[in-house]
Amino acid sequence: MNLIFLGPPGAGKGTQAKRLEKNLRIKHLSTGDMLRRTISSASNIGHEIKAVIDAGNLVSDNIIMQMISERIDDPDCSKGFILDGFPRNIAQADALEHLLSQKSLRIDHLIEFCVDKEQMIKRICKRATEESRSDDNEDTIRKRMDVYHQQTSSILQYYQDRVVLNVIDGMKPINDVADQIEKILAV
Numbered sequence: 001m002n003l004i005f006l007g008p009p010g011a012g013k014g015t016q017a018k019r020l021e022k023n024l025r026i027k028h029l030s031t032g033d034m035l036r037r038t039i040s041s042a043s044n045i046g047h048e049i050k051a052v053i054d055a056g057n058l059v060s061d062n063i064i065m066q067m068i069s070e071r072i073d074d075p076d077c078s079k080g081f082i083l084d085g086f087p088r089n090i091a092q093a094d095a096l097e098h099l100l101s102q103k104s105l106r107i108d109h110l111i112e113f114c115v116d117k118e119q120m121i122k123r124i125c126k127r128a129t130e131e132s133r134s135d136d137n138e139d140t141i142r143k144r145m146d147v148y149h150q151q152t153s154s155i156l157q158y159y160q161d162r163v164v165l166n167v168i169d170g171m172k173p174i175n176d177v178a179d180q181i182e183k184i185l186a187v
Contacts, residue, residue, distance in 0.1 A: 001080040007113030008148045010124035011170040017082040026080035056143035089151040107163045113170030
């Protein structure tokens with residue numbers, strides 16, 4: 001089973017993906033985690049990515065697509081994967097469709113996490129303090145959320161005729177959100 005979790009930063013996509021990863025043995029693929037790993041490698045591309053993220057901008061599609069392509073070929077993705085935070089725009093969705101088609105794969109469900117923007121900003125700022133994440137300050141978060149809404153809203157329409165599209169209330173308690181997802185996936 002291959003899934004896309006779509007929602008703004010801090011909506012709980014990662015938390016729910018980790019639960020499904022454990023329960024269904026499908027791999028959680030967070031582009032944010034992949035990018036942070038690359039940044040911590042202190043490579044040239046890592047420094048370039050860090051500068052882009054610190055400015056509140058999004059990393060190029062080519063870099064993201066290369067990371068995803070390599071990652072879904074790993075054996076731990078053989079039972080499926082959850083894309084967390086990707087695709088963010090129509091160009092990425094097209095590139096992903098092409099990539100998956102070449103690998104004889106498809107997306108089975110897209111789940112959108114609907115949340116309140118101001119509550120999300122508070123949640124992310126708290127997480128940033130707890131996890132010492134310099135990329136999560138209030139100004140950067142606001143910019144990332146604005147960019148998310150500008151670029152990602154068209155994704156829902158793009159996928160509407162391609163996959164099963166579901167909307168859940170991401171503001172509910174963690175277990176209630178998990179219940180919503182389990183009903184959608186019938187697990």
